[in-house]
Amino acid sequence: MVDTIDSRPKGAVGEAAMKVLDSKLTRQMAVNMHACVHCGQCFESCHYYLATRDPKVTPAYKAEQLRKLYKRRHDWLGQLAPGWVHATQPTDEQIAALYEAAFGNCTMCRRCNLSCPMGLDMALMMRTARWMLTSQGLIPPGxxxxxxxxxxxxxxxxxxxxxxxxxxxxxxxxxxxxxxxxxxxxxxxxxxxxxxxxxxxxxxxxxxxxxxxxxxxxxxxxxxxxxxxxxxxxxxxxxxxxxxxxxxxxxxxxxxxxxxxxxxxxxxxxxxxxxxxxxxxxxxxxxxxxxxxxxxxxxxxxxxxRRGRIKVDKKRNTERVTYHDPCNQARSGGIIDEPRYILSKVVMDFQDMEPHGENNFCCGGGGGALTMSEFRDRRLAAAKVKADQIVATDAKIVATSCHNCIDQLSEIGKHYKLGVKVMNLCELVANAIVLPPKAVTVAVQEIGERPVAVDADGFIEDTSLWSPEAAVFLARRQGFGDVLERLTPDQWRVVDFTRAYYGRFGVPPMRETVCAELQLSKRQFGTLFPGTLKTLYRTAGLSREVVHKVAAE
Amino acid sequence: MNEVLRVVENEVQLVALAIFVGMYLVRLNWLRSLRSPWETAAPKASAARGVLLSFGSVFLPWTMESTRKHFAVYVEFALFHIAVAIAILASFALPYAPQLLPQPVIYVSLFFLALGVVAGLIRIRRRLVNVNLRAINTPDDYFAITVVSLWFAAALWGLGTMSDLGLTVYFGLTALLLIYVPLGKVSHYLYMPFSRFYFGYTFGRRGVTVRKSQWRYN
Incomplete structure (x- = not known):
């Protein structure tokens, strides 16, 4: 980084970076630049600060490294009396301080955003600062x-x-x-x-x-x-x-x-x-x-x-699990309750960290920190907060749903000797999935050139082999005696409609739809196809999977 | 009423107010001229509810971690700003609608102004003592809190004694603040509605502060 600055005329990098800032200046950005009251309420929301107690890593201090530059250019007092508001020119030293703040001491996790009485968006400021630097070649090589x-x-x-x-x-x-x-x-x-x-x-x-x-x-x-x-x-x-x-x-x-x-x-x-x-x-x-x-x-x-389309058995995940909310997915993405809903269904023992959800602490690996090997030590030091959170849950498994988090949590586990296993949520889900029993062929009838096989539920196994002859075979097998022995024109009307409907919409018609479209009463329908709707679906050659999907919905 | 007080209370105030409004309008116009990119992704939850919650959080200290953990600071914030409101209202009521300030109202105002002074002193002390705050505070911050605290004290003096000198100091400081406010740290009043709006809008529509009940899991 220093080499990049040194290779250019003094102050040139800063001046060019400021032009980038000007081009990125939006109303939201300007508000963020002016509204900080330096109250310090954001300090304890930052894992860097909590782990080190260093005044130079508080969110407000980091934001000030950008504000100082901004104020010199866009703030009335910053232009009239720069020292009064700590406004400064974009000197090489100030650009270096900005680099430290934006890349080395912030993961843009937005936690401080929630603690700020003014609601200021640090991630927006730090991302802008990063682009000012990146555009000048000041970017961590990784x-x-x-x-x-x-x-x-x-x-x-x-x-x-x-x-x-x-x-x-x-x-x-x-x-x-x-x-x-x-x-x-x-x-x-x-x-x-x-x-x-x-x-x-x-x-x-x-x-x-x-x-x-x-x-x-x-x-x-x-x-x-x-x-x-x-x-x-x-x-x-x-x-x-x-x-x-x-x-x-x-x-x-x-x-x-x-x-x-x-x-x-x-x-x-x-x-x-x-x-x-x-x-x-x-x-x-x-x-x-x-x-x-x-x-x-x-x-x-x-x-x-939730819709019952996947059956899960939580007894397959018996160890205590805690969940780490990835910042970008939870705080910046709104996925907070869904993972907990999943965990409530797929694990026996779930213990949330405190705080969690939108208030969860960053693991320290956010903002691309894992690609910046030069900041590894401070990344791991800042992760002490997360390590303490994990220990407090007494969990054996830390689940999360982000690869940067997975890598960082694994590293934290080793560094702080936590003795926990780190898993993605999908692993726990997959482990808990109960697949429906395989269809077993129970009957085969030679119809035409190829045999038509039927599974234990009476559904045709290969729907492409359905034919009117196969329909009669499928109908007869259902044990309704004479009613389905030979299909009548009325029954054919229902079967044809069902197949056409499925072909058009990709789902089989419900009883009400069939009755309405074909002007049948429910009683008439029951006479044509006794039992449940499956009687019709089997006859019409729909697959077991399709019917089960509808049943689940 | 001496002539100095009359001028400070009227002409000076009006000129200062005109400067204040003028500077604010210039600033607002500048803000309006900036691009304001809006999210176009389909919302997950209600932006409007998010905005309401965002503004409401000022009155719901338990909704924010920082105010939950530091409730005393929140109380101090509340008292300080109640005093600000009283000092502003009194600056209009005294010259133009004194009937709005009967004795009981004055007593209540004095009580809150006194608390405001105490809150201001605590704030100044904290910013001087706390190393983390010192690292970010500028002369403008110290000046602003000091002047506002002095303004409370002057209001306390003026309203409490109704003396010409006390009221002259109070209105003099009011005029000074009116001119200084749009320049310095106190201008956060202007930006706060925007920042809390953006906060509520973003976190509301993304479903962070406004959540869907279907995913309640316990």
Whole structure:
């Protein structure tokens, strides 16, 4: 950093950085610059300060490093009597102090934002400061390398398409074994994929179990998910360098890829900042209405569990679990209750940290801190607050849903000898999932050229083999005697309508719909197809999965 | 009433007020001229409720960790600002609507002004003693709190004795503050509605401070 400043004429870096500040000056930013009353209420909200008690790491002090520069340029008193309000020119020394504050002593976790009586947004100020510096080449090398790699290769670890596809193949085989389903496929680049999953490159490279856990969840929920082999990286470290152009480039490629594949929804893996980027910040960078929905894996899993589409058994996770809220996902993303809802369903013993939720302390690995090896010592020192929080819960497992948090929490665990296991939420979910029993073929009838097989519930196993002859076979098997022995024209009318409806809407019609459309009373319907609606669905050749999905809803 | 007091209470006040309003309007116009990017992502919860909660949190100290932990500081903040409100209102009531200040109202005002002085002194002391606060406080901060505390004391003196000298000092300080406020730290009054609005808007629509009941888990 010092080399970069020294290589330029004295004060040149600062002057150029100030031009960047001027270009980034919004109303919100100006308000943040003027409204601080220096009351000190933010001090104890900061993990850096709590761990060190150093006056130079309080949120207000860090913000002052930027305000001093701003005031000299935009504040009346700062221009008239700079010393009166500590306004200063952008000297090399002041730029160095800003670098320390913005990159070395702040993770942009926004916790102080909640404690500020004025509601000032430190993350906005620090991100602006970071961009002022980054634009002048003052950026931690690790952070720069991560962004450059992403821009050059499409993902932040430089994983090639071949490597990616190889990993997907391997994990597909693993999942086929785990799910006991040789037909299981991970769709890659398939047009029409409804849900497109964005992964963290670390899941592809180092944590395949997390990759598998997420696909297992989607499989259990019966969702049509897939991947892009070109733009699948959920991360965007431009958020941490303040580089909006890089952010825009990255999100645009991913969103355009989703559009190309016809996806309706992007599922963001358990990546704190990735979720925030795509859910909340991307629309601003994308510059036009978002053509896809964005949800987190956490939201998806919580919703599927709540709707009963995924069966879980909490007895499979018996150890005490606590949960660390990733700042970008909770405080800046609003995902606070969903992970707790999931944990209430998938683990036996859950103990929240205090404080938690929107007031949770940053683990210390936020804001791209893990890429900045030069600040490792202070990152770990500041993590003492988190270590104490974990110890107080007496938990054996710390769950979280962010890869930066996972890495930092693992490092904290070793550094402070906590003796805890760190897990992503998806691992706990996957472990608790109870897959429905496999369909067992109980009857086979030769109809036409190929045998039609029926499972234990009486549903056709391969729906493509359905034919009018197969319908009669399926109807007769249901044990309603003469009623379904030979299908009458009225029964055919119902069957045809059901198949047409399913073909059009992707879901089978409910009884009320059939009756309304075909002008049947419920009694007449019951006479045509006795028993439950399944009698009709079986006859119409709908699959067991489709019917079970409807039942769950 | 001597002539000095009459001029300070009327002409000087009006000129100072005109300068104050003029400077505020210039500042507001400047703020208005800046870009104000709005979030365009689909909201998760209500921005309007978030804004209401944000402004309400000033009166709900238990909703903020800092005021929960330091309740005494919150009380001091409240007393200080009650005194500010009284001192401002009195500066208008005394010359233009003295009937609004019957004896009981004056007694209550004096009580809160006295507490305001105490709160101001505590604030000055804390900023001088606390090393962390010293690191961020500027001469402007010390000056602002000192002048405002003196203003409370002058109001206490003027309202309490109704003496020409006390009232002249009070109105003199009022005029000084009116001119200084838009320049220095006290101008946070101007920016606070914006900052609390942005806070409530962002955290409300993102579902951080406003939550959906469907995910209640216990």
């Amino acid at each position: 952070l720069k390398a991560t962004i450059d790699t992403h821009l050059a290769t499409g993902n932040n670890m430089g994983i090639t398409r071949e490597e990616f596809l190889e990993t997907v193949d391997w994990l597909q085989e693993e999942l086929q074994k785990e799910l006991d389903d040789p037909d299981f496929r991970i769709s890659v680049d398939r047009p029409g994929t409804e849900f497109l999953i964005c992964l963290n490159p670390r899941e592809v490279k180092f944590y395949p179990l997390l990759f598998m856990a997420q696909f297992k969840t989607c499989y259990a929920a019966g969702l049509d998910v897939g991947l892009s082999s070109a733009y699948w990286d959920a991360t965007n470290y431009g958020l941490f360098s303040g580089d909006d152009a890089a952010c825009k480039q990255i999100v645009t490629k991913t969103i355009d890829e989703a559009v190309r594949l016809g996806a309706k929804t992007l599922i963001l893996t358990e990546c704190g900042h990735g979720y925030r980027v795509y859910r909340w910040e991307a629309p601003g960078w994308y510059g036009k209405p978002m053509p896809v929905n964005v949800i987190s894996y956490i939201e998806l899993a919580a919703e599927q569990i």
